[in-house]
Amino acid sequence: MLDPVVAVDRLRAAFRGPEKHRTLHAKGRFYAGTFTATPEAAALGRALHLTGESVPVLVRWSNAGGNADVPDTLPDIRGMAVKFRLPDGTATDLLGQTARRFPTDDPEMFVRMTEASRRMATFPLFMLRHPSMAPALLDGLRNGAVPKPASFVEPSYYPIHAYGWRDADDRLSWVRYVLVAQPGEPPAGSFAGPDRVFDEMAARLARAGALRGTTPGRR
Template sequence: MTSLPPATAIDRLRAAFGRPAAHDTNHRTLHAKGAFYAGTFTATPRAAELCTAGHLQGSEVPILVRWSNGAGNPRASDKAPDVRGMAVSFKLPDGTATDLLGQTAPRFPVRTPEAFVAMTEAAIHPRKLPGFLLRNPHAVPALVANARAKALVPPASYAVSTYHAVHAYRWLAADGTSNWVRYVLRPRSSTAPDGTFTGRDRLREEIAARLAAGPVTYTLEVHLADDGDDPHDPTSVWEPRETIDAGTLTVTAVADDPEADGGVVVFDPTRIVDGIELSDDPILRYRPQAYSESVERRSV
């Protein structure tokens, strides 16, 4: 259990990026700058063999995608160093949905909500970074790995980045077996658009032009935990016993903005369906509370 109240976490994260102007109250605390896209997902037979979840049975299901920058400033330039995100909501035939959230950083550096908030503050105000690292030396290897992976380097396109899900889940199979898994969204193919995109909104402009030229496809890569892999610690480094192609995501178009008229869309990594179970990862379990606090403020 954490001692950090969600309201305090949101207060600190918002303060780290500066208090929003009055006309900017309706934006996310993190990943504030982004846009929505439409597409489909089709699972492989191997995914259906390992998990009974409805979107993994092989039929094409619609998806809503949001590509975003990680910062809490909705006016930040796309040229700025930042982690990028790809959130996906799978819409099942029975009307339910399940969400997957990925980021360009392959390693997650901290285990608790308190450490995550402190890390975000230190990243924005570098004078705090030495103190943070002294208190959290276990974060150093992940931060080094992310730097080597160029996780914060502005990409040429949202469509060429690989996105790593932070958390692990248990897949339940029809035969009663189960596996702990982690997800990776790995780019497969797309057509680069003509022209040069250099402005502060270049990533959004580029992906719109790319989709006009053709679909953007991703492989849902799934890592199956081995006996020594810890599904409950987001910082753990796995040596998976098997990596499978679980299906293809095909993003086809810019979607109508579901938040344009004041609506609020939340991509929640704890939104699961039958056939999938949550780990006891403390950050995963905390996220719905933080999202609820953030949504309440966006709705004021």
């Protein structure tokens, strides 16, 4: 079993990111909002975020890499983490990414793949030696898992695990989440700087808040 401290050290070395930043998904920002489940969801699950009552959420959109100084113009897997703040004081976390499948369930192989991906000249050789990872990576290429989006609302996000929902009668349904943005009018202007996707989101939320006469929360 790969020691977690060793894994973190190797991933940090691969990305050469600034000190005291996250090991992966280093570049990201937090956004406050609310979530209201549909009646269909409430019928399938009795979890407190599925009752149909509005619950506060904390969302973090991010770039997957371990260096927060990398510009948004570079292709990367994007992440969307959602924390549902429940009425009883607990929280439910849902983690999504633009890749529909994870390439491996072996921590050592994941670290090796990440290390190899930082040297694109030799990455094809790594994949030839580890063909079991190829289907997930090919699926990601076909479905735009490594986008250069103009906005975080463009791609879909896939929590890669299956979740068991139990309804009021204790019947179990297995579900897979897909987080998809509702269509909306983009903010005016263009965003071309190193933080362009985050700048676009700030402008989008500011515009939405102005239309509602409120100030959108962001941390």
